[in-house]
Amino acid sequence: MSAPTAEPAGSTGVRWSVPLVLLVLLAAVPAVANAADMGFVTSLATRIMIYAIAAVSLDLILGYGAMVSFGHAAFVGIGAYAVGIASAHDQWNAAVTFPVAIVAAGAFALLTGAISLRTRGVYFIMITLAFGQMAYFTASSLSDYGGDDGLTMWGRSELFGTTPFEDDTAFYYVVLGCLAGCFLFARAVVGSRFGRVIAGVRENRLRMQAVGFNPYVYQLVAYAIAGMMAGLAGALLANHAEFVSPSYMAWQRSGELIIMVVLGGMGTLHGAILGAIAYLTLEEVLSHWTEHWRVIFGPLLILVVLYARGGLGRLIGRSGGDG
Amino acid sequence: MAEPILVLEGLCKAYGALTVTDNLSMAVQAGSIHALIGPNGAGKTTLIGQVSGQIAPDAGRIRFAGRDVTDLPMHARCRRGLARSFQITTILPRFTALENVAVAAQAHDGHSFRFLRPAAAEARLNDAAMQALETVGLGDRAAIRAGALSHGEKRQLEIAIALVMKPTLLLLDEPMAGTGHEESERLVATLEALRGSLTILLVEHDMDAVFALADRISVLVYGRVIAEGAPDEIRADPEVRSAYLGEEGAP
Amino acid sequence: MTATLVAVQVLNGLQLGVLLFLVAAGLTLVFGVMDFINLAHGVQYMLGAYLAVSFYGLTGNFFAALVLALLAALAFGLLLEFLVFRHLYDRDHLDQVLATFGVILFLNEGVRIVWGAAPLSYPIPALLGGTIPLMEGFGYPIYRVAMILAGLATAVLLWVVVTRTRVGMLVRAGATNPRMVSALGVNIRRLFMIVFGFGAMLAGFAGVMAGPILSVEPGMGDGVLILAFVVIVIGGIGSIRGAFVAALLIGLVDTLGRSFMTDIFKAFLAPAAANQVGPAIASMLIYLLMAGVLFFRPSGLFPAAGR
Numbered sequence: 084m085s086a087p088t089a090e091p092a093g094s095t096g097v098r099w100s101v102p103l104v105l106l107v108l109l110a111a112v113p114a115v116a117n118a119a120d121m122g123f124v125t126s127l128a129t130r131i132m133i134y135a136i137a138a139v140s141l142d143l144i145l146g147y148g149a150m151v152s153f154g155h156a157a158f159v160g161i162g163a164y165a166v167g168i169a170s171a172h173d174q175w176n177a178a179v180t181f182p183v184a185i186v187a188a189g190a191f192a193l194l195t196g197a198i199s200l201r202t203r204g205v206y207f208i209m210i211t212l213a214f215g216q217m218a219y220f221t222a223s224s225l226s227d228y229g230g231d232d233g234l235t236m237w238g239r240s241e242l243f244g245t246t247p248f249e250d251d252t253a254f255y256y257v258v259l260g261c262l263a264g265c266f267l268f269a270r271a272v273v274g275s276r277f278g279r280v281i282a283g284v285r286e287n288r289l290r291m292q293a294v295g296f297n298p299y300v301y302q303l304v305a306y307a308i309a310g311m312m313a314g315l316a317g318a319l320l321a322n323h324a325e326f327v328s329p330s331y332m333a334w335q336r337s338g339e340l341i342i343m344v345v346l347g348g349m350g351t352l353h354g355a356i357l358g359a360i361a362y363l364t365l366e367e368v369l370s371h372w373t374e375h376w377r378v379i380f381g382p383l384l385i386l387v388v389l390y391a392r393g394g395l396g397r398l399i400g401r402s403g404g405d406g
Numbered sequence: 407m408a409e410p411i412l413v414l415e416g417l418c419k420a421y422g423a424l425t426v427t428d429n430l431s432m433a434v435q436a437g438s439i440h441a442l443i444g445p446n447g448a449g450k451t452t453l454i455g456q457v458s459g460q461i462a463p464d465a466g467r468i469r470f471a472g473r474d475v476t477d478l479p480m481h482a483r484c485r486r487g488l489a490r491s492f493q494i495t496t497i498l499p500r501f502t503a504l505e506n507v508a509v510a511a512q513a514h515d516g517h518s519f520r521f522l523r524p525a526a527a528e529a530r531l532n533d534a535a536m537q538a539l540e541t542v543g544l545g546d547r548a549a550i551r552a553g554a555l556s557h558g559e560k561r562q563l564e565i566a567i568a569l570v571m572k573p574t575l576l577l578l579d580e581p582m583a584g585t586g587h588e589e590s591e592r593l594v595a596t597l598e599a600l601r602g603s604l605t606i607l608l609v610e611h612d613m614d615a616v617f618a619l620a621d622r623i624s625v626l627v628y629g630r631v632i633a634e635g636a637p638d639e640i641r642a643d644p645e646v647r648s649a650y651l652g653e654e655g656a657p
Numbered sequence: 658m659t660a661t662l663v664a665v666q667v668l669n670g671l672q673l674g675v676l677l678f679l680v681a682a683g684l685t686l687v688f689g690v691m692d693f694i695n696l697a698h699g700v701q702y703m704l705g706a707y708l709a710v711s712f713y714g715l716t717g718n719f720f721a722a723l724v725l726a727l728l729a730a731l732a733f734g735l736l737l738e739f740l741v742f743r744h745l746y747d748r749d750h751l752d753q754v755l756a757t758f759g760v761i762l763f764l765n766e767g768v769r770i771v772w773g774a775a776p777l778s779y780p781i782p783a784l785l786g787g788t789i790p791l792m793e794g795f796g797y798p799i800y801r802v803a804m805i806l807a808g809l810a811t812a813v814l815l816w817v818v819v820t821r822t823r824v825g826m827l828v829r830a831g832a833t834n835p836r837m838v839s840a841l842g843v844n845i846r847r848l849f850m851i852v853f854g855f856g857a858m859l860a861g862f863a864g865v866m867a868g869p870i871l872s873v874e875p876g877m878g879d880g881v882l883i884l885a886f887v888v889i890v891i892g893g894i895g896s897i898r899g900a901f902v903a904a905l906l907i908g909l910v911d912t913l914g915r916s917f918m919t920d921i922f923k924a925f926l927a928p929a930a931a932n933q934v935g936p937a938i939a940s941m942l943i944y945l946l947m948a949g950v951l952f953f954r955p956s957g958l959f960p961a962a963g964r
Contacts, residue, residue, distance in 0.1 A: 205688065282500075
């Protein structure tokens with residue numbers, strides 16, 4: 084029999100139609116942008132998709148696992164630094180640097196998660212925040228790799244002698260492919276046995292222990308998976324900007340990732356993509372208008388939290404009623 | 407006689423100055439339905455918590471199925487065949503009733519580090535879950551979110567979750583609490599049908615249910631077993647009558 | 658010379674420690690009593706410094722500026738409580754994080770609009786100028802000593818308030834068992850407001866004191882906020898005593914680590930390597946300390962009972 088899912092998301096139709104429409108629209112961006120002679124849109128959309136990957140990875144643990152990780156930007160930064168540092172040593176092969184970036188971010192997640200997940204609630208929030216800051220300050224102190232000022236890369240990664248990242252349009256589709264892949268993987272995970280355990284622990288930890296699961300182990304693995312996915316986003320981000328900097332790991336970045344996930348609607352995965360699009364587009368538009376755009380965005384965020392909790396995803400047909 | 411399936415030796419638990427379990431020893435015979443009764447505050451739920459592994463005793467040993475499990479965490483004891491229901495309903499509210507049971511079945515069917523295959527499509531888990539739901543009479547409520555079930559249905563769901571794990575020892579902490587007369591009768595019938603296939607340690611205030619089901623009864627007062635025996639002996643015990651049954655009205 | 662250097666750094670560490678304590682005390686009280694995670698506590702510290710800049714500009718007197726800034730910080734804290742925070746007490750932690758993050762974005766940027774992005778300052782009062790001789794030809798600024806003493810005095814005051822007064826008793830009870838306090842018929846909203854305003858004022862006090870020796874600039878509260886988080890996590894959320902011990906510990910470990918870590922590594926590493934590793938480890942030190950404490954005591958050194 085086909086049982087309904089354990090996900091908090093709405094109907095099956097929304098779960099697949101929204102992301103499908105999103106991906107199709109995203110695939111059309113470079114052509115439209117070129118036709119309209121607005122190349123910067125392609126670059127902005129690339130950045131949006133990279134952050135969308137990070138947001139999807141955060142939604143995996145925040146939306147499905149109720150782990151409010153406030154240090155998620157550190158994983159992105161570690162992935163970026165892996166690629167940046169490799170480039171400083173003249174290693175440009177993405178077949179080497181990307182796995183290193185992903186494994187490095189995953190290892191950091193495993194290590195810090197092993198300690199953070201011993202705690203709950205606010206302790207967890209603050210500890211992940213502190214570990215994020217630790218990564219930030221460590222990057223700042225890497226004087227061989229630019230320290231505070233960051234590290235400029237003199238090009239983008241290669242793949243076995245070819246340069247699929249060099250052309251902005253080609254790179255755009257590489258990023259889109261990564262986003263689609265991560266999204267599909269995350270969607271499979273939340274519906275799998277593993278995802279069911281993660282969601283079950285969110286619902287009631289004691290119950291899951293009483294049926295024979297050790298929540299800690301499952302949460303830790305989920306945390307590491309999310310870290311690896313964010314590490315991939317970081318590797319792409321380094322290639323996009325051709326620059327890495329400690330600011331990628333600043334705690335404000337972690338906060339922004341949470342905003343994206345919540346703005347788009349937690350626990351839907353495609354909501355994280357919507358949230359990344361909404362947040363970064365809003366930032367772009369507002370900052371064109373005034374350099375003090377945060378004065379507008381801050382109160383906006385407060386109002387959303389106070390009065391419109393549930394995010395964009397809910398507007399586009401979440402079943403609602405819980406949350 | 408074979409070794410009892412559960413042996414408690416000198417268990418002690420105190421919260422500050424309040425002693426909740428006072429050097430308690432008792433044994434539960436395999437295959438029996440063993441009831442634990444006592445007034446409120448006697449330490450029944452704390453005792454169930456210690457047996458299940460949710461609460462660590464200050465002293466004493468717990469032997470289950472011939473092995474010392476005192477130092478095992480709850481999930482490890484569960485894997486050895488010890489299942490429990492909670493006095494305060496403990497379910498996964500946003501999962502459907504079926505999923506609540508299927509995830510418990512999953513815990514006892516291979517490992518759960520499978521990341522890609524949809525769990526909802528695993529017929530073996532769903533079938534086992536459906537069977538457990540039907541056993542407790544929730545078959546037609548399988549697709550309802552657990553949070554939306556009535557109180558009585560949630561109590562039944564707890565039993566189904568415990569049953570699907572095919573435990574050798576089932577700890578039931580006031581399964582009838584807050585349920586209607588009809589639901590209680592159904593639950594008594596359900597437990598009666600299980601007699602012999604597993605061991606049940608039952609904490610319950612509903613004396614009709616206790617005396618209908620129990621092979622043996624232990625009376626707990628202030629963390630100590632003041633009497634133990636067959637239902638008829640307990641009914642006749644003057645100490646029990648004054649300490650406990652007197653205040654609730656003898657059956 | 659080395660002994661003097663150590664003495665100076667210990668004093669610097671204590672000074673950072675008391676500063677952190679003043680910020681962390683409000684944070685841990687607000688958290689302990691209301692179960693409310695307030696990221697905006699750091700901007701209240703920043704605001705204290707900026708208010709002192711303006712009031713100093715008006716009065717030309719440090720102490721007048723101090724008093725006025727404290728009152729303004731209190732008023733502003735109460736205003737924030739009224740406008741934003743009180744609507745968040747019964748929300749989950751994620752909502753509290755997001756909304757108070759919004760407050761940070763707004764205030765950091767607002768400060769930039771009102772006072773500009775450039776660092777500002779105001780002078781140390783003449784009364785507290787000069788140095789105390791530590792050794793021949795080597796002195797320690799009196800102002801910093803005064804900061805340490807002011808911080809310690811506040812700690813004592815706080816301890817008396819929390820352990821000896823009726824409000825303090827309610828605060829302690831609230832940190833242990835919030836439901837019981839409201840069951841006692843205490844006006845919990847008013848208690849929250851008092852604790853909140855008081856916490857904001859303490860953070861503002863720290864900001865005012867830090868103004869003359871640190872640059873007053875947008876975002877100056879963010880780093881302090883994170884350190885204060887580390888402090889209350891190590892100390893145990895809700896515990897004033899824990900906050901005090903942990904604040905001094907963090908102040909000392911961080912200051913001494915940054916001063917001496919490179920030299921320590923030079924003892925068994927090549928100088929070039931030590932220059933690389935030393936600062937990196939020094940900046941990680943307090944987080945490693947936190948990780949270590951939490952590994953053995955997941956609820957901190959002095960966990961509030963019942964939580």
